[in-house]
Amino acid sequence: MNEEEIMLRVDGEEHRLIVDTRTTLLDALRERLGNTSPKKGCDHGQCGACTVLLDGRRANSCLALAVAHDGAEIVTAEGLAENGDLHPMQRSFIEHDGYQCGYCTPGQIVSAVGMLDEVEAGWPSHVTGDVSAEEISLSDAEIRERMSGNLCRCGAYANIVPAIREAAEEKARR
């Protein structure tokens, strides 16, 4: 009865599915489409393990209802790699050992990719001294603040921050 047909474009591939209106994007991705890259951590929008790019912006897929995002373009950590080549952010996390158990990692990586786009667009953050500044300089304090929606219970932050910093520098060079 309370079902709707929706279309989702996930990592470049179109899917049509009928979902219970209660289904979150996270459950649609994991349970219906078999994409287990976004993780279910807290399921309450507090940990960030479920982060995906939703129409180009990072978002907690556990709090987004699938029916409300009919037609959405979704990129998961799995879809960041192109033609088998890892995304620079993925490579940087490997090089810097930016994880321990790895459970929060796909969310961290997607969030970091979305975060760098926000910096490029000139969005300020809570630690930006002057919010009216035209350009953002991505200090470690900026990275930490902007990534505060992604928790790592192993405490791998000491390596996550340098991993993101290097990927940011690489992005700036491109």
Add this chain to the structure above:
Amino acid sequence: MKPYHYEQTRDIPGAVAALAEQPNAKYLAGGTNLVDLMKLEIMTPDVLVDVRRLPSDRIEETEDGGVRIGAAVTNSDLAADRTIRSRYPVLSQALLSGASGQLRNLATTGGNLLQRTRCVYFYDTTTPCNKREPGSGCSAIEGHNKDHAILGASEHCVATHPSDMAVAMTALEAFVNVHGPDGERRIPIEDLHRLPGDEPERDTTLEHGELITAVDLPPLDLAYNSKYRKVRERASYAFALVSVAAALDVEDGVVRDVRLALGGVAHKPWRATKAEEVLRGEPAGEENFRAAAEIELEDARPLRENAFKVPLARNVITRTLLELSEER
């Protein structure tokens, strides 16, 4: 989660009509609070009317020189807006001090105003809570109440309003535009949220079916010199213990005008009108700022675990005003 029917409408009258005829229907926008509350079965609507895609997603300058913010504008877009950042920095700062990057990308202006308290007892369905279940009692008054209200609370509820954005909008004297079954109205933001009294289940003065469509910021020159300061238990991604939104105009060392609102201290964003009144026309300086804060806080009635909020609020007010007076 309880089953519910989902509806999407393309225009505001359609949304209002769809909701008004269903007594247990709710509007859905970003969903960052409502979906969570539905998962926990604290809110159990039969019908969700999705208003996220309504054409109210723009930030526009108004004829009077102010700014109109569509209800569906996300917290991210509002915080990053160039006009807001330069003319109303307190609002941008307030938004950026709330939630996380991912949540701000989903959360909307209207939804932010209507988010529910984060009182732990409101969230814990095994305990009494007058806001969740009217008449069941308040567990916080004699329980863990470190995060709770020190101003304007009642014997029925000591919860605080969690929004940072609304505190800044209160200092800016924003107006909330509402469409309802009986037409449109424009509410001063101070009259949107209520004190708990004996009806803590009512967060706001909105009637069933009324939909927030936009928030208007009036032109306000002193807002160029404005600031949001938030004190919380960790550096980021936490609700306020105490927060202050302030705007200050000082000329020749004298306070010409001031706006002051507090977060984390009451059931609604707390406009500190007493402090404002005593400051206007007085010399700007630490002593006067502290004295004004103390006058505002004379009415504070702290609970067992939150007496610290009184000196904390005093100090944060003093410090914020001092910084604004020095930067100008």
